[in-house]
Amino acid sequence: MNLFQSITSALDNALAKDPTAVVFGEDVAFGGVFRCTVGLRDKYGKDRVFNTPLCEQGIVGFGIGVAVAGATAIAEIQFADYIFPAFDQIVNEAAKYRYRSGDLFNCGNLTIRAPWGCVGHGALYHSQSPEAFFAHCPGIKIVIPRSPLQAKGLLLSCIEDKNPCIFFEPKILYRAAVEQVPVEPYNIPLSQAEVLQTGSDVTLVAWGTQVHVIKEVAAMAQEKLGVSCEVIDLRTILPWDAETVCK
Amino acid sequence: ASRVMVASRNYADFASEATFEVKKCDLHRLEEGPSTTAVMTREEGLHYYKTMQTIRRMELKSDQLYKQKIIRGFCHLYDGQEACCVGLEAAIKPTDHVITAYRAHGFTYARGVPVREILAELTGRKGGCVKGKGGSMHMYTKNFYGGNGIVGAQVPLGAGIALACKYFGKNEVCLTLYGDGAANQGQIFETYNMAALWKLPCIFICENNRYGMGTSVERAAASTDYYKRGDFIPGLRVDGMDVLCVREAAKFAVEHCRAGKGPIVMELQTYRYHGHSMSDPGISYRTREEIQEVRSKSDPITLLKDRMVNNNLASIEELKEIDVAVRKEIEEAAQFATTDPEPPLEELGNHIYFNEPPFEVRGPNQWIRYKSVS
Numbered sequence: 001m002n003l004f005q006s007i008t009s010a011l012d013n014a015l016a017k018d019p020t021a022v023v024f025g026e027d028v029a030f031g032g033v034f035r036c037t038v039g040l041r042d043k044y045g046k047d048r049v050f051n052t053p054l055c056e057q058g059i060v061g062f063g064i065g066v067a068v069a070g071a072t073a074i075a076e077i078q079f080a081d082y083i084f085p086a087f088d089q090i091v092n093e094a095a096k097y098r099y100r101s102g103d104l105f106n107c108g109n110l111t112i113r114a115p116w117g118c119v120g121h122g123a124l125y126h127s128q129s130p131e132a133f134f135a136h137c138p139g140i141k142i143v144i145p146r147s148p149l150q151a152k153g154l155l156l157s158c159i160e161d162k163n164p165c166i167f168f169e170p171k172i173l174y175r176a177a178v179e180q181v182p183v184e185p186y187n188i189p190l191s192q193a194e195v196l197q198t199g200s201d202v203t204l205v206a207w208g209t210q211v212h213v214i215k216e217v218a219a220m221a222q223e224k225l226g227v228s229c230e231v232i233d234l235r236t237i238l239p240w241d242a243e244t245v246c247k
Numbered sequence: 248a249s250r251v252m253v254a255s256r257n258y259a260d261f262a263s264e265a266t267f268e269v270k271k272c273d274l275h276r277l278e279e280g281p282s283t284t285a286v287m288t289r290e291e292g293l294h295y296y297k298t299m300q301t302i303r304r305m306e307l308k309s310d311q312l313y314k315q316k317i318i319r320g321f322c323h324l325y326d327g328q329e330a331c332c333v334g335l336e337a338a339i340k341p342t343d344h345v346i347t348a349y350r351a352h353g354f355t356y357a358r359g360v361p362v363r364e365i366l367a368e369l370t371g372r373k374g375g376c377v378k379g380k381g382g383s384m385h386m387y388t389k390n391f392y393g394g395n396g397i398v399g400a401q402v403p404l405g406a407g408i409a410l411a412c413k414y415f416g417k418n419e420v421c422l423t424l425y426g427d428g429a430a431n432q433g434q435i436f437e438t439y440n441m442a443a444l445w446k447l448p449c450i451f452i453c454e455n456n457r458y459g460m461g462t463s464v465e466r467a468a469a470s471t472d473y474y475k476r477g478d479f480i481p482g483l484r485v486d487g488m489d490v491l492c493v494r495e496a497a498k499f500a501v502e503h504c505r506a507g508k509g510p511i512v513m514e515l516q517t518y519r520y521h522g523h524s525m526s527d528p529g530i531s532y533r534t535r536e537e538i539q540e541v542r543s544k545s546d547p548i549t550l551l552k553d554r555m556v557n558n559n560l561a562s563i564e565e566l567k568e569i570d571v572a573v574r575k576e577i578e579e580a581a582q583f584a585t586t587d588p589e590p591p592l593e594e595l596g597n598h599i600y601f602n603e604p605p606f607e608v609r610g611p612n613q614w615i616r617y618k619s620v621s
Contacts, residue, residue: 027461053431054462055432057433085433085434118611121319122320124396125384
């Protein structure tokens with residue numbers, strides 16, 4: 001499967017396993033602008049996979065409400081560049097819900113997905129990587145996969161995690177990255193970084209698309225400079241696995 | 248010897264002007280609407296025709312250049328909607344202000360940027376109106392504030408410009424345009440409130456081309472009466488395929504604002520022949536038959552041409568000559584756009600800040616650094 005297919009597979013598993021799960025966002029009904037939701041509406045019905053009007057703040061606010069009421073909400077923001085109208089809802093509402101209600105209420109059932117990162121022709125508004133803006137906000141989790149196999153496991157973990165999660169999908173890898181991905185559901189734990197290559201001289205930490213660049217760099221450093229690099233894929237940006245990185 | 252006049256074209260044969268009936272506009276919170284008759288002089292007609300034809304051919308040329316991969320990135324074409332920008336421009340002065348969203352090439356031309364600068368901006372060359380750094384969605388010129396990528400974000404900006412107009416007291420107005428998709432954004436409603444509260448000379452114009460990217464208006468909006476969405480703001484629904492109807496409605500709206508009556512909403516019912524952008528074929532959410540029907544029954548350029556010829560304002564040959572001249576201008580502009588050099592690498596990082604000492608900006612990888620000079 002390629003990356004977008006692995007996302008579809010994850011959403012398919014989630015909708016099958018959890019009868020309260022709903023997928024919504026701009027243009028998700030016909031399959032989405034990156035084909036991540038193809039076939040889901042036909043399979044699960046139009047009351048579970050539906051389009052929203054063009055209003056990011058509304059989509060996330062609405063998603064928080066769905067999650068608080070007890071259903072599993074999987075909201076899509078069409079491009080991470082458009083997440084900013086929803087910034088207030090994410091930071092001030094979603095992140096703080098459990099804390100401010102003394103654990104009486106929470107929106108842990110909310111997962112927000114968005115295509116992320118540079119793609120070569122995206123220019124100002126189809127290329128942004130806004131994880132840093134959210135990385136200083138306690139109460140939410142941010143996850144960025146590097147490949148289809150990782151994406152499916154991490155997305156399923158986000159959906160099942162009882163905290164609001166933002167899942168950024170590297171758009172340049174949607175079709176480019178292809179791997180063998182199991183059709184059945186499986187989870188990859190959050191807040192655990194993965195050491196892709198051990199080394200002794202310098203640690204290189206990356207996430208998303210950059211992991212592939214860093215792997216090449218590590219190989220070049222070994223070959224040309226004789227430097228042994230440890231390559232770590234952070235996977236979860238917040239809360240991040242400081243222990244693995246520091247060790 | 249006798250001389251026989253075989254054929255001659257005498258411009259005195261044409262009428263100098265004609266009166267046309269235009270569709271009545273639906274009104275919201277208005278006792279009276281724009282005039283249902285429009286007077287168009289021969290000069291005006293020829294000007295509108297040439298402008299619309301230029302925009303049409305320019306957009307089709309952009310389509311061609313995009314498919315040849317000479318234009319990259321994103322490209323949202325305006326063909327089909329020409330009557331909107333031409334009609335609006337005809338009702339305002341160059342000292343008035345316009346701001347729109349990303350489907351901006353038509354307005355850029357109508358506001359005075361030559362075709363060669365538009366095409367060069369699309370191809371990312373230094374002869375472009377924004378020096379090649381803006382591209383399709385970010386074209387600007389005097390009193391034209393773009394060209395904005397984020398849907399709906401330009402509307403509060405438009406109200407701000409209107410506030411400045413009111414503040415400086417020069418009796419100027421601001422046309423603030425957005426689409427049917429953007430009409431559902433929260434910031435639009437925040438802006439309606441501010442504009443009405445402070446009686447800003449802001450004309451909100453919704454270019455309703457029936458589809459917000461791939462979503463039809465019925466599937467996106469609880470109320471598709473976009474001219475009524477301003478609620479406490481008066482509104483007009485206008486036939487956006489008829490340049491004269493747009494002009495009369497815009498004149499009415501401009502007068503309303505200049506008289507200090509506060510904002511007004513206009514909904515222009517129009518249509519785009521191309522898909523949302525060049526990556527959208529435009530036929531998965533609408534039928535080819537629908538597109539064909541609009542082309543054959545409501546094409547703005549054909550409508551104007553028929554009116555002019557039937558009312559003796561111009562001859563078919565004369566309009567054909569204009570077509571030829573337009574094609575030539577577009578060809579030359581395309582030539583320029585494909586041969587002009589790209590902006591030099593040293594300029595890539597400039598204009599991030601103003602009046603700051605030069606600093607380094609990281610490029611796509613660690614080793615590329617640009618200097619940002621303000």
